[in-house]
Amino acid sequence: MVGVMEEIARMTAAVDAVLNDRKAHIADLGEALGAIPEPGFGEVRTMELLAERFRSLGLAPETGLACTGIRVTVGPEDMPEIVLLADMDALPTRGAPGEMMHSCGHHAQMTVMYAVFEALLTAGAPDSFGFRLSFVGAPAEEYTHIDRRKELRRQGRIRYLSGKQELIRLGIFDKTSCVIKYHSMADSPERMATINGTLNGFVAKQMHFIGKAAHSGAAPHEGINALNAASIALMAMHAQRETFRDEDHIRVHPILKEGGTTVNTVPDRAFMETYVRGATLEAIRAAARKIDRAAAAGAMAVGALVTISTTPGYLPFNPSEELGAMLAESAARFISKSAMDMHDHSYASDDIGDVASLMPACQLGFSGFSGTIHGADFAVCDPERAFVLPARILADLVLGLGADGGAKARQIREHFVPVFEKKAYLAYLDECFEERTFAFE
Structure with missing residues (x-):
């Protein structure tokens, strides 16, 4: 165990060095993604921008998943896979240029998860520790433009109306051990982060x-x-x-x-x-x-x-307790526990709930933004807090999960009790599509 802890400490220092060195690069990516807001299943420029960044690392990303999703994976095969999951779509926002904007902060999600992936890859963590690491960009989290999505469904281009539901159907998570997600939130004097929060x-x-x-x-x-x-x-x-x-x-x-x-x-x-x-x-x-x-x-x-x-x-989002406990430990290494909102329940919804019904998942909510979420005034006000600090926390979590051949990731997956098996989950979604007519004279 001492040897494992020493390896984690050494790798943590290497990852931190990369993140420190790449601060300006990280902020530039966030700005570039924020400048090209696109609707769900239409994130073409977003997908291409991410693909270019991964190609610059010498990688060959898979693109066009569920229309516009993207995945890139590194590390030894047949080892526990840790997925860094990020939403890609923007939101119709009155008052924003073109009435479309990343007013839910999905540009920050992609930026943070890319930064984590790049830092871990550059430091050599996946190969050194022996775990698989994937970045997955998921289209269409915001449940908008429903008529357009129904038309895509009629055309056979999608079967379900959300990106993660489609990625599940396509088998993108079939070999996944743990899923990690990040979501932005507005600044608050008392609260810097939410840990293990649940969603409707x-x-x-x-x-x-x-x-x-x-x-x-x-x-x-x-x-x-x-x-x-x-x-x-x-x-x-x-x-x-x-x-x-x-x-x-x-x-x-x-x-x-x-x-x-x-x-x-x-x-x-x-x-x-x-x-x-x-x-x-x-x-x-x-x-x-x-x-x-x-x-x-x-x-x-x-x-x-x-x-x-x-x-x-x-589906309602209920994070894995084991994975969430590790996320809390990682966050406590960087911010005060008094700044963490533990076990908050939000009335909002996210298709991370669907993923978490099948496999262990957790989500870090983090500040660094001003304005109203889903409003035209929503903006990054502190790039260090919005991008770099959450990247440090999540990289620390990945190292804890991936050390010793992904031992913790494997253990958490083995202990997990799913709400649905995949076949039953897809059947549930199919049953939910319903049309009823009531006529009166």
Whole structure:
């Protein structure tokens, strides 16, 4: 054990030296990625920029995974594989140039994980310690542009609507022992990092209300007002909120995207979207049934028709306790424990929850950003904190997992009890695609 600890200490110093030497390079990469925001399954320039960086290291990355994903792997074959996982897509953001921006900080994810990979590779850690190391860039984490994704699904280019779900289907994680992820967060005086935080899961719903057009002044009685149906459905959804238990962390947040074409015509079409979020699958299913009833009630009230299209969304994220404990130890080597928010639950969602249902995974949340996440004012305010410090923490974690032939990574994988086996997981996703129509006269 003493020999292993000495090797880790020696390699840690070598990795730190690389990160110190490459600080400007790391910040430049973050800026370059931030300048090319692209939507999910459309991250073409992002993929090419990352591929160029890996080729400059003498590597041959796999590209075009799940349309625009990327993977590069080093280290001896048949040894435990540690995956550095990063989201690639940007987010529609009102007020940003082109209305598209990395307002969720995915450019920082890619930058940090690239920095960790480069530092470990340059220091010779994978070959010296005897473990596999992969960088995986995953497209389409933000669950947006759903109609475009459904079209890709109809074309057979994807089967599922998120990048990690597609990468799972394609077998990218079939030999993985542990998955490590990073996410940016806004600065706070009391909190520098979140460790072992959990996330809600969700299902997504699109609701098409169909009525009957008529002249809204001369003959409104001859029409069926689809906007009224949607409005009543919204009120019925709000009436359900008192039935949601606090411990289930339910969030329902619909938006009305269409409600008529002209003010002079009774609206014959209305279109609504919502997520139904919760901390457990059972809670999500129960809340989703209530939302379906509310939509049907709105249609019933005015004699309209409603079609409810449901898609899988993401599973709740529950990190591996063993892997999370090691992440906390690594973080404590660089920042004060008082600056760590341990075991925080966020009502947000991420398809890392799907990955973590199949294999050990953990996520480090880290500050260094100003503004509002998902807002046009979100920005890096401290490159050292946003990029370099989390890279040090995660590199330290990888060294602990990868030492002695990946002994810890292997042990954690062997101890892990999955929520799903892969076949059952894919079957669950398939079952979640559902379309129901309620018609009333």
